[in-house]
Amino acid sequence: MSIVNKLRCEYRENPIGIDCTQPRISWQIQSDTRSWLQAAYQIQISQDIEFKNLLWNSEKVLSNQSVHVEVHHLVVEKCKRYYYRVRVWSEQGEQTDWSEIAFWEMGLLQASDWQADWISTPTEQFPLETETCPLLRHTFQVKGHVQRARIYATSLGLYEMKLNGLSVGEQAFTPGWTSYKHRLQYQTYDVTDLLTSGGNAIGVMLGNGWYKGKLTGRGKKNMYGDRTAFLMQLHIQYEDGTEEIITSNSNWRAAESPVLMSEIYHGETYDARLEKINWSTATYEDADWFPVETLQHTKDMVVAQENEPVHKIEEISPIALITTPSGETVIDMGQNMVGWVRFTIQGRSGQEVTLEHAEVLDQEGNFYTDNLRNAKQTIRYILKGGAPEVYEPHFTFQGFRFVLLTGFGESIRLADFTGIVLHSDMERTGYFQCSDPLINQLQHNILWGQKGNFLDVPTDCPQRDERLGWTGDAQMFIRTSTFLMNVATFFSKWLHDLAADQLEDGGVPFVIPHVLSEKSHSSAAWGDAAVICPWVIYQCYGDKRILEQQYESMKAWVSYIRKQGNDEFLWNTGFHFGDWLGLDAKPDSYIGATDRDFIATAFYAYSVSLLAKTAKVLSKEADWELYTRLYAQIRHAFQQEFVTPSGKLSVPTQTANVLALMFDLLDGTAKERAAKKLLELLEESKFHLTTGFVGTPYLNLVLSQIGHTEAAYQLLFQQDYPSWLYQVTKGATTIWEHWDGIKEDGSFWSKDMNSFNHYAYGAIGEWLYRCVAGIDVDEEAPGYKHIQIKPQPGAGLTWVEAKLESMYGWIYAEWRQSSEHLMEIRISIPPNTTASVLLPNAKETHLRENGAALDQTTGISEMRQTETGVSLILGSGTYNFTY
């Protein structure tokens, strides 16, 4: 029996408010038959849930495609809902029932769909420099039975919205952070159940956020504009078929809120005595509120929200109440986390409490905030007094494990404090567990690095006065992130912004959205995010559209590099971060020893090689030829410049050898010598790395690629500095920016650059999943349509269990070295996929599947004894191998 399930449109289950006019539909198949392959599908799209009025019927389409099937024969209309269902036929001739019915709903599609006005506070009563967050409100009548109601809303700055006193949606930090000058996302809310007949009220609070608030280490404000504003449209459909649209306009009213200050980096100040009770209900008397001002601001850049919204994802209870040596009261959340603290307090009116947030305690055990630089991360709350009061901040988030409490008095109860973890609400798709608790903690730290730094934009860190979309960091970690969560729309949105912020000449800003100085752009390995990220998303989700979407941007980046300097095949000019934080750096330098021209040219070659592959995928023949030739020319120039005639690499660092091998830049003797040299360098350093941001993500991958997985394991299991486990043994719960963020003696690396939640080095996750567990894509059949499974057991681990939910369904790879003589490997792959498997060190003669010899097993279409093990081709299903 097989069924079609997990229907998704543009990656989402029943999305409302999309503006993609040719949405793509994906489904999974569940089947108890092995080797299930789809031979055909049929999609029906209907206006009604009974499927009486079909808008589109694909009829039976002979195709094995079950992921990203584009709906292109339908002219979609704004605000309309479309129901769809799918059935499929297998190659074995089975026909499934219709799937359960799913739907998507269009949002507003163009600027002219917005009848609403931008509204803002009157500048006379609210001078531009005022820090108090404004409230906006509006009342209206509902005149009949409501069938359906939607709010479409966005803001300059951040907004929180209420309808009749209740929160609209569960999203935080709306409308999210995009390249605001070019793109501003609106959100869609189903508010059918929040409306009542008669008088209704909408209430909104605005915050500075990324738009107007203080950003970057220089504390620049008004980055995009100096006025916050709001734009919204409420579409009410009555049961009698009529429709009414309520909009933001000059009839709205404004007043001050109790939020006296709210800044992303600095925290929030709230005076509960200023609360206006029931201010967002219809009965509230707003005679003393001021009329709003309408604002002439374009709506051309307003687009539908593309990625998953930020939500409150989980809650953490503190594990300890500490009195520090200096006498301060600190609570320990037990986890370096990102979000805020919700607390309950009872006290007298006017009493003030503060919560300051830090990632670590210092050598003596005192509260330490020097590494936050200028970010204050401080919540000040002034009580209204009387009954217990519960508080959560609005437009700020903190990166912290420890919270310093002031003003709470003597009897502090831990139960009054809860850590609220916020991040983009991406689906969790991957899990990795193994026999070594330290590696499991490392895995935990990688995951928490992702949680903390995937808050709408992929950031470098979530705590100091930075929290920016550093392109290099994102590029290094993206592949790891695809294993842990479904990050497709998260990156698709960010890449849209990358393209929007790209310079005329193709240069790529260091951070996206671009908020640094004009000159801050186009470092090698950072700007290459423009090419690497779309390619990774395509590989991991089979998403060809992201390549189409980014193609011009990818090309522009390559053409930018090509134009630099005198030699179009080398990149040896300009500023580069180099092997950032590499341990072979000169004293007092952040930049590792590896020659920067070497790194730049290597990444140039790599980006061009990916661009050539992209051109091929998109059937752009001429481009494919062009970039294939260019790649060969760069490779040649690289060899001329950096390889001696006898085949020695002129840059003798770990990172240099890693890059040359990873990007396949060497031939023959030179290639062999680089592999040998890398191992020599590792031996010299007693198997410790010296690599920085650029070399580290590829180090273990390259070792496995050149057949030295045992060396990669050695690196992995080091516990002394520098190593991944050093920080784990020091109690890290997230990934550190520096290999020695905290030194052996408990002192810190430095004040100015010492984040304890920086995911870049978490890129080791990629090797754990792709090599140790052995789950990998096949470049030719991306999105795990054809899966590579090649577990690589090594000294130090006796078992590994990994699973990944691909677009097709769950993939499992588990191995267990039960004894010296018995290896158990369990593999499971979803319907409509196939896998090439290598069972390491297996001998055909000893191999059993579920206890039986292999030739009696269905699902295995090919079997071959190789030098390194038994190679198999499997169809979908679960297999338990022993040998």
Ligand code: BGC
């Ligand atoms: C960030 C990094 C970033 C780097 C550029 C730092 O301040 O935190 O992670 O990539 O600057 O080298």
